[in-house]
Amino acid sequence: MSKKIIDGKLVSANIREEIKKRTKVIKEKYSRVPGLAAVLVGEDPASQIYVRNKRKSCADVGIYSEEHKLSESTTQDELLELINKLNNDVNINGILVQLPLPNHIDESNILSSVASDKDVDGFHPINAGHLFEGKPEFIPCTPHGIIKMLEFYNIDIEGKNAVVLGRSNIVGKPAAILLLQKNATVTICHSRTKNLNHELKKADIIVAAIGKAHFVKKEMVKEGAVVIDVGINRLETGKLAGDVDFDQVQEIASFITPVPGGVGPMTITMLLWNTLISLEKSIG
Numbered sequence: 476m477s478k479k480i481i482d483g484k485l486v487s488a489n490i491r492e493e494i495k496k497r498t499k500v501i502k503e504k505y506s507r508v509p510g511l512a513a514v515l516v517g518e519d520p521a522s523q524i525y526v527r528n529k530r531k532s533c534a535d536v537g538i539y540s541e542e543h544k545l546s547e548s549t550t551q552d553e554l555l556e557l558i559n560k561l562n563n564d565v566n567i568n569g570i571l572v573q574l575p576l577p578n579h580i581d582e583s584n585i586l587s588s589v590a591s592d593k594d595v596d597g598f599h600p601i602n603a604g605h606l607f608e609g610k611p612e613f614i615p616c617t618p619h620g621i622i623k624m625l626e627f628y629n630i631d632i633e634g635k636n637a638v639v640l641g642r643s644n645i646v647g648k649p650a651a652i653l654l655l656q657k658n659a660t661v662t663i664c665h666s667r668t669k670n671l672n673h674e675l676k677k678a679d680i681i682v683a684a685i686g687k688a689h690f691v692k693k694e695m696v697k698e699g700a701v702v703i704d705v706g707i708n709r710l711e712t713g714k715l716a717g718d719v720d721f722d723q724v725q726e727i728a729s730f731i732t733p734v735p736g737g738v739g740p741m742t743i744t745m746l747l748w749n750t751l752i753s754l755e756k757s758i759g
């Protein structure tokens with residue numbers, strides 16, 4: 476089977492061009508640019524890198540961004556106060572609270588406190604509800620990016636067996652709903668799934684999002700399957716590895732995403748997209 480590498484950077488570049496163009500139009504017409512506020516609590520090194528990359532990408536497309544860096548000991552009330560301020564800031568169209576939050580902070584309470592019309596991560600229960608209903612407002616960035624990649628490569632979803640490996644609110648659950656809305660037959664697998672190999676082997680499309688390096692092996696994958704790897708796992712060597720054993724699986728997949736350079740760039744791109752859309756909606 477001849478495999479095709481799904482190039483997340485290429486798909487991203489296309490969408491970012493569109494974002495750039497539309498941002499420029501708004502700037503000329505309204506003297507405004509989309510604004511993103513990133514809130515980072517604590518010192519998690521990976522989160523610091525993610526926020527830095529998100530802000531750099533904002534700058535690349537003409538989106539204003541600001542970072543609110545709070546100490547690990549920040550209280551829930553202090554964080555709520557900052558979010559309230561950002562909710563009322565007319566220059567901010569998107570608010571991103573980088574996860575994970577420290578243990579003493581109630582994550583769902585914080586995510587619910589972000590104004591739903593600035594919830595560019597799509598994590599607010601109202602936006603989760605809109606997505607569930609099939610009338611999405613803000614779609615979580617990683618699953619949205621996955622669908623955009625499949626569309627870019629004209630990969631058929633309708634009627635296909637899609638297996639989502641992982642059931643997080645950020646990736647697994649919304650990815651499953653989006654694939655279902657594209658008329659796939661969707662199975663969600665997780666740590667308690669019996670006969671995981673059997674389920675995976677039936678998949679025409681696999682979305683691997685379990686956070687275990689090289690978990691998906693060649694023998695678990697059907698010849699010709701489309702394999703989307705969401706994992707970003709840091710190996711002891713310092714190298715990044717996906718949830719899929721790329722070297723093996725690429726031999727039988729029809730399409731496969733690499734790590735890095737696959738899903739990762741798309742996640743950031745869809746965040747930029749949501750921030751632009753938020754401003755466009757507020758302008759009317």
Ligand code: GUN
Nearest residue numbers: 571572573574575596616
């Ligand atoms: N932590 C891991 N992924 C994400 C994401 O998509 N958004 C936010 N805010 N935090 C994350």
